[in-house]
Amino acid sequence: MRNISICGHQFQLLVTPPDSVGKLSIEGIDIFCGLIHTGDITFDPNAPENALKVLIRKRAFSCNYRDKAFILKMAVKAPSDRFFTLGSEFVAEVVAVGQDVTQLQIGDRVIGNCCYPEPAAPELRPGIPTNSGSKEYQVFHQAQLLKIPPEMPDEVAAAFSIGGQTTYSMIRKLDLKPGANVLVTAAKSNTSLFAINVLKHLDVNIYATSTSLRFEPQLKDLGVNQLIQIDPTVSNWFNFDAIREICQKTGGFDGIIDPFFDLHIGKVIPLLAPNRGKYITCGLYDQYSHITERPFEYHGMLGRDLFAYTMMHNLQIIGNCLGTTEDLQRALRDYATGRLRVVIDSVFTGTQVKEFFERTYHDPDRFGKVIYRYESAL
Ligand SMILES: NC(=O)c1ccc[n+]([C@@H]2O[C@H](COP(=O)([O-])OP(=O)(O)OC[C@H]3O[C@@H](n4cnc5c(N)ncnc54)[C@H](OP(=O)(O)O)[C@@H]3O)[C@@H](O)[C@H]2O)c1
Numbered sequence: 001m002r003n004i005s006i007c008g009h010q011f012q013l014l015v016t017p018p019d020s021v022g023k024l025s026i027e028g029i030d031i032f033c034g035l036i037h038t039g040d041i042t043f044d045p046n047a048p049e050n051a052l053k054v055l056i057r058k059r060a061f062s063c064n065y066r067d068k069a070f071i072l073k074m075a076v077k078a079p080s081d082r083f084f085t086l087g088s089e090f091v092a093e094v095v096a097v098g099q100d101v102t103q104l105q106i107g108d109r110v111i112g113n114c115c116y117p118e119p120a121a122p123e124l125r126p127g128i129p130t131n132s133g134s135k136e137y138q139v140f141h142q143a144q145l146l147k148i149p150p151e152m153p154d155e156v157a158a159a160f161s162i163g164g165q166t167t168y169s170m171i172r173k174l175d176l177k178p179g180a181n182v183l184v185t186a187a188k189s190n191t192s193l194f195a196i197n198v199l200k201h202l203d204v205n206i207y208a209t210s211t212s213l214r215f216e217p218q219l220k221d222l223g224v225n226q227l228i229q230i231d232p233t234v235s236n237w238f239n240f241d242a243i244r245e246i247c248q249k250t251g252g253f254d255g256i257i258d259p260f261f262d263l264h265i266g267k268v269i270p271l272l273a274p275n276r277g278k279y280i281t282c283g284l285y286d287q288y289s290h291i292t293e294r295p296f297e298y299h300g301m302l303g304r305d306l307f308a309y310t311m312m313h314n315l316q317i318i319g320n321c322l323g324t325t326e327d328l329q330r331a332l333r334d335y336a337t338g339r340l341r342v343v344i345d346s347v348f349t350g351t352q353v354k355e356f357f358e359r360t361y362h363d364p365d366r367f368g369k370v371i372y373r374y375e376s377a378l
Pocket residue numbers: 064065066162163166185186187188189190191192209210211212232259260263282283284285320321322323
């Protein structure tokens with residue numbers, strides 16, 4: 001079976017065809033990555049321990065911001081004669097099912113169910129079912145997978161679970177009222193693109209910030225009223241004329257969706273509408289400075305000042321990790337009925353592994369998810 005893997009520097013020296021390895025640099029660290037073949041896994045559908053399990057074969061997968069830390073850690077800290085197969089989101093087809101499986105059938109196309117905080121079944125751990133989502137064959141409990149609608153192409157399905165589950169959960173928790181003004185930070189991040197696509201079909205006004213205006217037409221096409229370019233090192237965002245004017249006009253934002261709290265929180269809390277504004281975050285930027293040893297520096301209000309401001313203005317700060325099974329099911333339904341779009345940047349295949357990682361993590365022209373698809377026949 002095939003695996004898209006990060007390889008140790010000694011392991012890559014031993015690689016022979018059909019395996020292939022390429023080299024790239026991420027955050028100044030040399031990374032060896034490639035297509036690695038390993039033995040097939042066995043799955044006995046009649047075994048009692050597999051009664052509720054299914055064997056799936058991946059068709060495509062994608063990586064997320066979280067995988068960058070795994071890649072760098074593997075390159076710097078793991079034994080150099082090993083490889084690590086990665087991938088957070090995938091689409092697969094069911095190839096075998098255990099005796100008591102009722103929710104899935106052979107041939108169904110499925111994606112991972114990353115439900116959190118409740119596990120998909122009592123005996124499972126909650127959260128993302130695997131950090132090795134590119135393994136061509138894997139066994140999961142049926143509850144860790146959801147069948148996808150026929151309208152959804154593999155490229156979209158391979159980029160859906162985390163973005164769908166997380167953004168539907170965040171927007172549900174914000175409980176936005178008709179006419180609400182919503183700010184989405186880091187507009188070009190995949191999480192924010194997903195959120196913008198969900199917000200587009202609500203009766204709300206979408207504003208977004210980004211480090212560049214490079215994709216302004218595309219973001220406006222997705223439903224963003226106004227894109228504001230920010231400099232992440234500026235602490236007081238009222239210094240940006242556009243933000244100050246929007247806050248004066250609207251009375252402040254009713255909701256803020258922020259995938260990187262450690263870049264933004266103290267800068268955006270003062271932009272919320274007093275006595276009703278809600279800020280929600282699902283993540284942090286500084287996930288790998290301990291590996292790269294490049295220090296991360298926060299600019300903005302923090303600690304006592306931040307909470308005093310939040311308290312004095314009756315604001316809400318909400319943390320969000322992933323979402324419920326119902327959140328993902330709602331996202332799938334909305335996709336099937338044409339209410340939800342997903343932005344796909346590009347699709348790579350075969351030995352284009354280095355190109356896949358370069359586009360995912362390096363390319364300033366990337367807009368949307370980058371997919372790796374297995375060629376159908378070995
Ligand atoms: N806990 C959960 O449930 C969950 C689920 C999903 C995602 N997340 C988290 O959400 C975050 C985003 O993930 P993702 O996969 O969507 O990320 P991504 O697509 O890799 O985000 C890249 C974007 O981040 C912004 N950015 C990067 N470096 C920056 C800097 N130095 N200063 C300011 N902005 C910068 C840029 O957007 P702009 O140029 O537009 O600003 C860039 O295009 C991560 O923290 C991830 O862990 C968490």
